[in-house]
Amino acid sequence: MIKKSTPKERRIILKHADDPNYSNKIDCYLKNGGYSVLKKAFAMKPEDIGEEVLKSGVRGRGGAGFPAGMKWKFLDRKSGKPIYLICNADESEPGTFKDRQIMYKDPHQLIEGMMIAAYAIQAKQSFIYIRAEFFEGARILERAIEEAKEKNLCGDNILGSSFCCDLVVHRGAGAYICGEETGLIESLEGKRPNPRIKPPYFPAVLGLYQCPTIVNNVETLCNVKHILEMGGDEFAKLGKPNNTGTRIWCVSGHVKKPGYYEFECGALTLGEMIYDVCGGLLPGRSLKAVIPGGSSSKILRADERFTGKLKDGTEFDWGIDDIPLDFDGPASAGSMSGSGGIIIMDDTVDMVEAMANINAFYAHESCGQCTPCREGSLWMRKITKRMCSGHAREEDADLLLSVANQIEGRTICAFGEAASWPTQSFIAKFRDEFELKAKNDHSKPTLQLI
Amino acid sequence: MGSNGNTSSITINLNGNDVDVPAGINLVEAAAIHGTEVPHYCYHPQLSVAGNCRMCLVEMGNPMRDRGTGEPILDENGVQKIGWIPKPVIGCGTNVTPGMHIKTESSMVTDSREGIMEFLLVNHPLDCPICDQAGECRLQEFATDYGRGYSRYVERKNVKPKRTRLGPRVTLDDERCILCSRCIRFCQEVVDDDVLGFVDRGSFSTLTCFPGKELSNNYSLNTVDLCPVGALTSTDFRFKMRVWFLKESPGICTESSAGSNILVSSREGVIHRITPRRNDSVNDSWMADSGRELYKSVTNEKRLLTSSVESQKCDLSSAINSAVTFLQDKKLGIVGSCHSSLEEQYLLTKLAKTTKAKKFLRGHFGDDDGILVSADRTPNLRGTLVTGFSTKYPTDDLTEISEAIDKKSISTLLVVGEDLFNSGLTPDQLKGVSIIYIGTHENATSSRANVVLPSLTSFEKSGSFINRSFRLQKFKQAVPGPAGLLPDLHIIASFLNALDQEKEQTSDIVSIWKQLSKSSTNPLHKIKYTDIPQDGIQLDSTRWSDLDFVEKKAMHFSPRKLNKVTQN
Known part of the structure; x- marks a missing residue:
């Protein structure tokens, strides 16, 4: 096989991210042509911007991959109530660190994207809900908004267009659940971030303060700017059909060059990402598993074969290296591209320990509203913690799987389900390691009858 | 709904x-x-x-x-x-x-x-043997249907506070709580008193009061009823009685004219608690905490237990006989009661007719809390209108009597339940007046009365009341009264029989209703006592629409507007 050349990055959103001469100040942004697209936007009708976004086929970069243009279409414009735009900057999926780069290094790109989006949906008030841990990010954004307001690029009567939209940075208090859009909305309203039941509380109809609301991810909103700059049709040519645009992948784990990489969707495979872009595994190690889209996504085993039919009908037979990095590739392999957080694990990883780590996260972050996630996530954590402390039992693998299955599909929000997916996939693919733990262990608690 | x-x-x-x-x-x-x-x-x-x-x-x-x-x-x-x-x-x-x-x-x-059942039980203490909710616990009920029968849970259970005082009447066991949020929503939506909330997260979420607040509103005990498990318990009822020993009788709360439907729970003739009974036209599923205390008056030390004539204890029949002698006074006045049942008021009206006595009535008024304690603090003021005992709206005193005494048109008073001395009358005014007192508890009037006839509380008799929205509702005897005591109906019927020997007056409620429902001008026309449904009958009140009822707008029940899930 002829070795292809290393795939080239296509940086659109992170264009200036690593430029030492680029700063996050407005002067620098304006010098590089910033806010010109916003001017262009005001020359258009708001609904035409929505059409461009729909044409671009851009899918949400937050995790679910729902077409953003479609989301905007669902917006209830006839209610007579105010419309709100919220930027979900609560980036807290383990393994994900892309939005942080944007906000820290190029905040005006986000502000410009948001103002365009706000104009398109006619929102007079917009928010950036930023995770608590981004102290510096919040400071940068607040300063950037000040700068933009001074230059009349945000706030009242923007660029003399008579369109007004205020932008407020709201800091979270350190809860993963605030990344769930209805949980985020509750938190923004000043309440405990318990996700809402859907139906009836779809944000596009009954969102913030029971008004129509659009919640988009940081990267998605930045894309809006680029869609308008190049035109929806042109943007749709980036990447592949149904997987348009570029994506920022956050690679972490046991590779030589972990980091963020922006590629056109589907421009490279997982194997190329690991071995060519990230410089391969550490010396003497071999690949064991990959979590392709943040800790919620299902794990892939290095020696698995993935077969099936793609949406367009073509059959595929992939090894882990062949999985294309776009939205549909990891999904076809039974996982998901999620938030783009690729976690590479080599042969030094104890899968039960890894599972225990992930379970600890979900048990800690479950909001506690609905029963399955609340009780199930903590139970799974207790089991894996016990297994790692020398008290594993043979039946634990089955028990873990059963508990996870009892959570899936029964929770209020998708985050509840996401707590069960790692366990389901770890047991399905590394059951031997879980069972081995039991064999090597000594004192085992017996089944408790009541 | x-x-x-x-x-x-x-x-x-x-x-x-x-x-x-x-x-x-x-x-x-x-x-x-x-x-x-x-x-x-x-x-x-x-x-x-x-x-x-x-x-x-x-x-x-x-x-x-x-x-x-x-x-x-x-x-x-x-x-x-x-x-x-x-x-x-x-x-x-x-x-x-x-x-x-x-x-x-x-x-x-x-x-x-x-x-879900398994998840709800993994961190539940499973202390049913000492839990007050046992026997009426939804967790127990559904565990029988969907529980495993054994536990797959070998880990340590979460530890949470076991006896948190949420307020003067409610104690919380957080380990039993399944975080359903019913109590939180009740306080927010029905009482408009936002005091409860969850702290911490995940499986460690804990119900508690907001800092500096406590669950002390007059509806706090409804959270105990609402709680599907044994987390919220009534401090009063806690650890006192197993619920399966309790006999439940349908009653009506006598605290105010709201007429909340209640269940009176008793064991072997002793009442242990009062809980609300659902009636969507009257009280939804709620009742005030103050109404739940009323059963304590049954065993109050001031309870009248023996009849007496001129302060000498005697048996009931001789007391009735001497009362009849007093009743033959041509200058008789009868003080009725808005606390009496409809049937008692009817017989009293009849007695007034037979003896040509003057009728007096006192109202008891307070502040309306906007929910289920109305401004009229009696259960049956409208009964006096419907039975014809009174045609006008009463005032909060009995000063009318003093005018009659001054005019020397009253020399004997038959008093049912009321205390003349806190109704604007002085001992001096009543010096020459003979008093017959029928009532359940001692007061200044009973001490002064020439004849005292002890009677039964609303928990010890059956009958009906008409509430603020003119809804006719019946209540059932929950416990037997003290030995030797008869209900008011018996006493008044004996008076009638002694005074008018031609027509026999029965004290049987069903028969009294035959007389009550005879008149076609009365809203009770054609109603049979046995046919009154558990949730009552709405009566036509147009005849009294020009009266100035103290309840004002609160006359008709209106459930709180809820932010209910509505799908468009």
Whole structure:
């Protein structure tokens, strides 16, 4: 096989991210042509911007991959109530660190994207809900908004267009659940971030303060700017059909060059990402598993074969290296591209320990509203913690799987389900390691009858 | 629940059978109408939908239509296909739509319920043997249906506070709490007193009061009734009695003219607690805490237990005889009571007619709390209007009597329950007046009375009251009265029989009602006592529409406007 050349990055959103001469100040942004697209936007009708976004086929970069243009279409414009735009900057999926780069290094790109989006949906008030841990990010954004307001690029009567939209940075208090859009909305309203039941509380109809609301991810909103700059049709040519645009992948784990990489969707495979872009595994190690889209996504085993039919009908037979990095590739392999957080694990990883780590996260972050996630996530954590402390039992693998299955599909929000997916996939693919733990262990608690 | 006068019904398919249900209700209610129980914890028909317990998960599908054309998609038999949703949906948060298919017994549903049940129990202390809720616990009930019978949980259970004082009347055991949020929603939505909330997160979430606040509103004990498990307990009732020993009788709260429907729980003739009984036209499922204390008056030390004549104890019949002698006084006045039952008021009216006595009545008024304690603090003021004992609205005193005494037109008074001396009369004024007192408790009037006839409380007799919205409601004897005591009805009937020997007056309620419902001008016309339903009868009140009732706008029950889940 002829070795292809290393795939080239296509940086659109992170264009200036690593430029030492680029700063996050407005002067620098304006010098590089910033806010010109916003001017262009005001020359258009708001609904035409929505059409461009729909044409671009851009899918949400937050995790679910729902077409953003479609989301905007669902917006209830006839209610007579105010419309709100919220930027979900609560980036807290383990393994994900892309939005942080944007906000820290190029905040005006986000502000410009948001103002365009706000104009398109006619929102007079917009928010950036930023995770608590981004102290510096919040400071940068607040300063950037000040700068933009001074230059009349945000706030009242923007660029003399008579369109007004205020932008407020709201800091979270350190809860993963605030990344769930209805949980985020509750938190923004000043309440405990318990996700809402859907139906009836779809944000596009009954969102913030029971008004129509659009919640988009940081990267998605930045894309809006680029869609308008190049035109929806042109943007749709980036990447592949149904997987348009570029994506920022956050690679972490046991590779030589972990980091963020922006590629056109589907421009490279997982194997190329690991071995060519990230410089391969550490010396003497071999690949064991990959979590392709943040800790919620299902794990892939290095020696698995993935077969099936793609949406367009073509059959595929992939090894882990062949999985294309776009939205549909990891999904076809039974996982998901999620938030783009690729976690590479080599042969030094104890899968039960890894599972225990992930379970600890979900048990800690479950909001506690609905029963399955609340009780199930903590139970799974207790089991894996016990297994790692020398008290594993043979039946634990089955028990873990059963508990996870009892959570899936029964929770209020998708985050509840996401707590069960790692366990389901770890047991399905590394059951031997879980069972081995039991064999090597000594004192085992017996089944408790009541 | 609040039907908006819109009673259009639609057809849905419940477990394979087509059934009609009212439009707009949710799946839990729809299934219940047709005798199918969908187990649930957090859902309560009179609170907003939270959807957090996930116990009411059911399988749901809708008739399939082509997305492009909107045409129905048919199967090979020409029947419209059903698009079953691959995940279960919550019954409480899903409203019926025409043609909707629901399965409440499928393997997906049973599997979900078993899963939720196991999750609810993993951190539950399982201390049923010492738990007050045991016997009326939803967790116990559904554990029998969907529980495993053994535990797969070998880890340590969470530890939480065991006896938190939430307020003067409510104690919380946090380990038993299943975080259904009913109590939180009740305080917010019904009482408008936001005091409860959860702190911490995940499985460590804990119910507590907000800092600096306590659950001290006059409706706090409803949270105990609402609690589907044994987490919220009544400090008064805690550890006192096992609920399965209790006999429950339907009663009416006598605290105010709201007429909350209640259940009186007693064991071997002793009342142990009072809880609200659901009546959507009167009190939803709630009652005031103050009303729950009323049973304590039954065993109060001031209770009158023996009859007396001129302060000499005697048996009841000789006391009645000497009372009859007093009643023959031509200058007789009768002080009725808004606390008496409708039947008692009727007989008293009859007695007044026979003896040509003057009738007096006192109202007892206070502040309206806007919920279930109305400004009229008697249960049956409207009864005095309907029976004709009084034609005008009473004032909060009896000064009318003093005028009559001054005019020397009164020399004997028959007093039912009231205390003349806190009603604007002085001992001096009453010096030359003979007093016959019928009542349950000692007061200044009973001490001064020439004849004292002890009677029974509303817990010890049956009868009916008419509440603030002119709703006729009956209550049932819950416990026997003290030995030797007779109800007012017997006493007044004996008076009537002694005074008018030609017509015999019975003290039997059903027979009294035959007389009560005879007059065609009376709103009670043609009503049979035995036919009065448990939730009462709304009477026509137009005749009294010009009276200035103290309840004002609160005269008619209006449930709090809830932010209910509405699907458009």
